[in-house]
Amino acid sequence: MFFENEQISSDELPQIEHLYFESIESKYTTVAFISSFLFWLIIFAGLAAVYLLNDDTDKFKHAHWVLLGVALLAFAQIFVTMKSCKVKSFALREKDIIYRTGYLWYKEIAVPFNRVQHLEVVRGPIARMFNLASLKLFTAGGQQSDLKIPGLKPDKANRLKEVVSRKIRVDEEE
Numbered sequence: 001m002f003f004e005n006e007q008i009s010s011d012e013l014p015q016i017e018h019l020y021f022e023s024i025e026s027k028y029t030t031v032a033f034i035s036s037f038l039f040w041l042i043i044f045a046g047l048a049a050v051y052l053l054n055d056d057t058d059k060f061k062h063a064h065w066v067l068l069g070v071a072l073l074a075f076a077q078i079f080v081t082m083k084s085c086k087v088k089s090f091a092l093r094e095k096d097i098i099y100r101t102g103y104l105w106y107k108e109i110a111v112p113f114n115r116v117q118h119l120e121v122v123r124g125p126i127a128r129m130f131n132l133a134s135l136k137l138f139t140a141g142g143q144q145s146d147l148k149i150p151g152l153k154p155d156k157a158n159r160l161k162e163v164v165s166r167k168i169r170v171d172e173e174e
Contacts, residue, residue, distance in 0.1 A: 021089035021100060027130045028151025029085040034126050036081050040074035080104055090149050099149055111147050113167040115139040121157045133157040
C-alpha cells in the first residue's frame with residue numbers, strides 16, 4: 001500500500017475571511033443576560049444569607065467586601081457575556097461548520113462533518129420564552145470537541161440539523 005502526504009503551501013489555502021458568517025439571533029443577548037443574572041443572583045443570595053444568618057459578627061466583619069467583590073465579578077462576567085453575543089456566528093461549508101465566539105478570548109472552531117456522532121436541538125426554559133434554540137453537535141473527539149451554536153430560531157436549528165445529518169450520511173457512504 002502506497003501512502004502519500006504532500007506538503008501544501010499556506011499561500012494556497014482558501015481565505016476564511018471570504019466566508020459569510022451568519023450571526024445568531026439578537027434576542028439571544030437577552031437570554032444570555034437573564035441566565036447570567038439568575039446564576040449570580042443565586043450566588044449573591046447564598047453569600048448574603050450566610051452573612052446575615054451568622055451570629056459571629058467578628059468572623060464576618062469584612063463580608064460586605066466579599067459581597068461587593070462578588071457583585072463586581074458578576075458585573076464583569078455579565079458584561080463580557082453580553083459583548084461576546086455580538087461575535088457569535090457560524091458558517092456552513094461543504095465539509096464542515098465553523099463557529100466564532102468570544103470577546104476577550106476569541107475562538108473559531110471548525111467541526112468536520114465526518115467527526116459528528118449525533119446532533120441535538122435544545123431549548124431551555126429561558127430560550128423557549130424568546131423562541132430560541134441551540135444546535136449541539138457531538139463529535140468523536142470527546143466532550144472538549146463538542147460544539148453548541150446558541151441563539152437560533154427553532155426552525156433554523158432543525159433545518160441546520162437536517163443539513164448536517166444529510167452531510168454526515170453522504171460522508172459515511174463515501
